[in-house]
Amino acid sequence: MSRISDRFDRLRRDRRTGLVTYITAGDPSLAQSAAILKTLDATGVDVLEVGVPFSDPLADGPVIQRATERALASGTTLDGVLQMVADIRPDIAAPIVLFSYANPIMRMGLAQFTARAAEAGVDGVLTLDVPPEEGREWHQAFTQAGIDMIFLLSPTTSTERMRKAAHLGRGFLYGISRLGVTGARTDISDAAAELARRVREVTDLPLVLGFGVSTPEHMQALGRMADAAVVGSALVQVIAEQGTDGDPAAAAATYVRWLRG
């Protein structure tokens, strides 16, 4: 059983809502990202999502776009991210999921990427612009390497396509709780509950809900509908506010503790 499935089984057994965190690797530097991930793990985060910066993040809102620009400016590459994950893996208990766009992975080559990711101890990969229809070749490569391929579900996803994603996907499904790009919002939309209900009719795979989470109230609201909630842009913003000479790891940990209430 994968480290991811294991974690979600435990969450269900303990009847606890999980917390998934997203950070953009390399913002402000890979060394800081390593420190942030270790600290988040120590606070008990359930899944660590590590964003691979890409020059054209068309599914991301302004906060992650700016983080991506800082990460690229600090020289971050997919290669470097894999190296960083390999370095911290022995010290980290939580599963690690890479969040990427297709092109950096294609450029490295699917076979090379999956081999290196598996070696680094990556547990899952979510590629924002590879829907299940394009994912067959990818799915094969990931399965062979023992890495979970994670798919997104959106309020616009049909039930038929939810089945497809549930069939091909491993580890968990990532529900986008609202239309639009990534970014913190002030409320949790009704679309989240409806999406969760529809997913539950189709599959037992763990479901995490994200896009817009920024407060403990959001966490609790989503937690009632899903196995875990994802905090992304809000956390990236906390890290950004530390600038280059602050303590982003400490700030991230404080923020996450507050979120969990």
Next chain:
Amino acid sequence: MSAVWFGRRDPDARGYFGDFGGRFVPETLVAPIESLEAEYFEARRDPAFAAELDRLFRHYVGRPTPLWDARRFGDPCGQLRVLLKREDLTHTGAHKINNALGQALLAVRMGKGRIVAETGAGQHGVASATACALLGLECVVYMGTEDMRRQALNVFRMRLLGATVVGVDSGSCTLKDAINEAMRDWVARPHDTHYLLGSALGPHPYPLMVREFQSVIGREARQQCLDQTGQLPDVVVACVGGGSNAMGIFDAFIDDAQVQLVGVEAGGETIAAGRHAARFAGGAAGILQGTRTWVLQDAHGNVEATHSVSAGLDYAAIGPEHASLHASGRARYEYAGDSDALEAFQTLARTEGIIPALESAHAFAYLLKGAHGLAPGTTVLVNLSGRGDKDVQSVAALLPEGHHVAHQ
């Protein structure tokens, strides 16, 4: 419009032309793109849709556009016989209007009242704003701030036409970034918005649909060549940004194996990272903005900055069908640099009294630079994709005081 304007060379069911194409989009966009595909496939079989598009093409756009035998321009090209397909004479002054009207009609059919579009040179933005004004649709155009500076006249035109122009100042502040922003808008409002993509790019069905709306160019030109010269051209040349004017004119000739097809990309300053936009000269296969194609990118898969004197060619990827024609060898791809394009811009003006768009000037530059061994008397059909009024101001700023090309 002839009965066979669609379905002649469809990609496979997943939208691939050979190894290129597909649909690499964020999950939220899959459903709206699937319904766009279904709606387009239905519309293109509907004679009423074709008839309405045909009516607009004739009476609004001014089609068919003329084919002009450019005798004086042919001389400095090594005595070629150069035929110009005059898309510059369409309403709004570029081929972009053909596709904009087609997609805007489709949006009406889908009950979508809001259009988002990207634009580089501003010609597609102007065409979209025009189509929306005509059909009563709301229009939001995303445009890189660098392009807004280069094409200030077109920004004003779009606003006059009632469109909202939104400046994009991320990345390189050009076409690629405008596409990212238009897609972000669409992800947030897929239900009431149609994304009117302006070139033969992006996820399936856009490369097919845009090519089919533009294919009127080649259909007319092929018949005009036969009528006016009694034969098919030996060579067809078009500039290639995303690739819509080139696909539009190539389409009618693809099955004529004896006709050479040549696409001309932007060579910029020189073929070095960040200084050009010649994808086949400096790129590699990759995935960008919904499609698998040739992309200018670094060793880590990040998209490289591009440069061209012409905003409409200044883009890091090329339409997937071009990648497929390149792979099969059916079309050949060359490039022309900034200074050669500037020279061709002036030469066409002085020899024919026609000021071409800087984009189109790249196609003429290829011919002026010796046309790579074409024998005198060879008949070359060139897509004059747009007129150069929008570029006059920036060309004036680029040319040294009193500079002009030697009188031919």
